[in-house]
Amino acid sequence: MSKLDNPLNIYKLLPKSNCKLCGVATCLAFAAAVIRGDKRLKECPHLENNTIEELEGKIIRQMTPEEHLKQVLVPLKEEIVKVDFSASVKRLGAKLSGDKITIKCLGKDFTVDSKGTVISDCHINVWVIVPLLNYIIRSAGIDPSEKWVPFRELSSDTVWDSFFEQRFEKPLKQLIDSYPDLIEDLIYIFNGKPVETSFTSDISLVLYPLPKIPLLICYKKPEEDLESKLNVFFDSTAGDNLQIDSIYRLCVGLLVMFQKISSRHI
Structure with a gap:
């Protein structure tokens, strides 16, 4: 087995006794936790050390949604460099702040520079940043229809x-x-x-x-x-x-x- 990239691959290697000694309710839940990176194989007391050493390097941990979004941000920040902020104000319903653009998100100011860096007094999370940059880059600027x-x-x-x-x-x-x-x-x-x-x-x-x-x-x-x-x-x-x-x-x-x-x- 060259790669361990899903919980079932891990589960097949476990004793399937659901002993809970690893701190998880079932062996399948433990396998899922290993793939997520929340648990390590060595936390299963039934696996031999040589088996753990052999398998540890073959585990491919799944990215969390947040980690995936951070990767999505990379090409967006490359694209936003091409956006003419001064020509986009009306399209976006925004305002120009020097060489930056400021957009209201839930009534709060979110300021974005040409490198895609976002600044706000409001809590910022990656789930909001990705749509915000997409909005700046791709919005058609159509006014709401009220439908x-x-x-x-x-x-x-x-x-x-x-x-x-x-x-x-x-x-x-x-x-x-x-x-x-x-x-x-x-x-x-x-x-x-x-x-x-x-x-x-x-x-x-x-x-x-x-x-x-x-x-x-x-x-x-x-x-x-x-x-x-x-x-x-x-x-x-x-x-x-x-x-x-x-x-x-x-x-x-x-x-x-x-x-x-x-x-x-x-």
């Missing part, structure tokens, strides 16, 4: 739709369920605007993660035997101003921000 559509209507690629539901919609619903004051925080901290819509909800809130990428969150509180309901909508022009993968990543970045806010208050 709201679900994420699935922005693209025919159902893979991203599944990611969006699992990594953003469901966790956001759970977060608001456990911390109802989050809605108020989104209004006051991130310049959210309550709006009236035709959708059934107790509150409908518009946020602007980027100037021409408005986001509508509709939340209905739980009632008696009915659980809460959350739906997220985008302006129909969102796909023209930001690629579908970056829209997904931008939302995950927002969720990270929201989780940090709620963790300070819960």
Whole structure:
């Protein structure tokens, strides 16, 4: 076996006794942890030292999503050098700050230089930086139509739709369920605007993660035997101003921000 690049390859080498002596519940979970880099083979007490030495160098650790995004940043920073900031202000709904461009993200200033370096008083995470640079490079600059559509209507690629539901919609619903004051925080901290819509909800809130990428969150509180309901909508022009993968990543970045806010208050 030349490479060990998935959990099943590791699992085949383990005793499959689920003894938990490694600190993990099952041998399969331990194998997955080894591939992620969270565990080392030597933490399994049933493997011989010579076996561990032989196999350790063959393990190919999987990159985390954050590590992958850091690699994605490299070509983006090369592309952004070609962007004429002064000619892009209107297209992006931004303003020029000397030789840099400043864009509002959730009501906060994010300043970007020609090398793709991002500066802000707000918490910055790689999930937001990648979509921000993509927006600067590729946005068509189309003004919002004020027609709201679900994420699935922005693209025919159902893979991203599944990611969006699992990594953003469901966790956001759970977060608001456990911390109802989050809605108020989104209004006051991130310049959210309550709006009236035709959708059934107790509150409908518009946020602007980027100037021409408005986001509508509709939340209905739980009632008696009915659980809460959350739906997220985008302006129909969102796909023209930001690629579908970056829209997904931008939302995950927002969720990270929201989780940090709620963790300070819960």
